[in-house]
Amino acid sequence: KAxxxxxxxxxxxxxxxxxxxxxxxxxxxxxxxxxxxxxxxLGYQIIKSWWISDKTKTLVRYHYLLRGYEKSLEKGLIxxxxxxxxIINKLDDNLMKDLELFQKLDDIAKD
Numbered sequence: 001k002a003x004x005x006x007x008x009x010x011x012x013x014x015x016x017x018x019x020x021x022x023x024x025x026x027x028x029x030x031x032x033x034x035x036x037x038x039x040x041x042l043g044y045q046i047i048k049s050w051w052i053s054d055k056t057k058t059l060v061r062y063h064y065l066l067r068g069y070e071k072s073l074e075k076g077l078i079x080x081x082x083x084x085x086x087i088i089n090k091l092d093d094n095l096m097k098d099l100e101l102f103q104k105l106d107d108i109a110k111d
Contacts, residue, residue, distance in 0.1 A: 010059035017042035
């Protein structure tokens with residue numbers, strides 16, 4: 001809908017590592033769900049040597065960054081939030097805008 005065709009490959013690959021990172025802790029078992037810790041970085045590690053654009057690799061690596069930061073703050077996980085914030089502070093404004101849009105598009109795709 002946003003006509004961001006440069007997001008197509010990132011959209012296909014951003015959760016590539018979920019099957020490898022899936023865990024089910026006691027909370028997940030009660031809810032019948034799974035968690036996928038660090039699937040973004042693992043996904044990046046899988047694709048980092050592929051012949052695809054650096055932008056696609058970066059979107060895959062950081063697609064959960066903003067949500068992770070927000071969730072860390074909500075849960076009072078200050079150390080984790082600070083780690084996210086250090087990464088955020090190193091990224092340029094254009095990439096941050098792309099990550100915000102990518103997150104919105106990912107949310108739309110889940111509906």
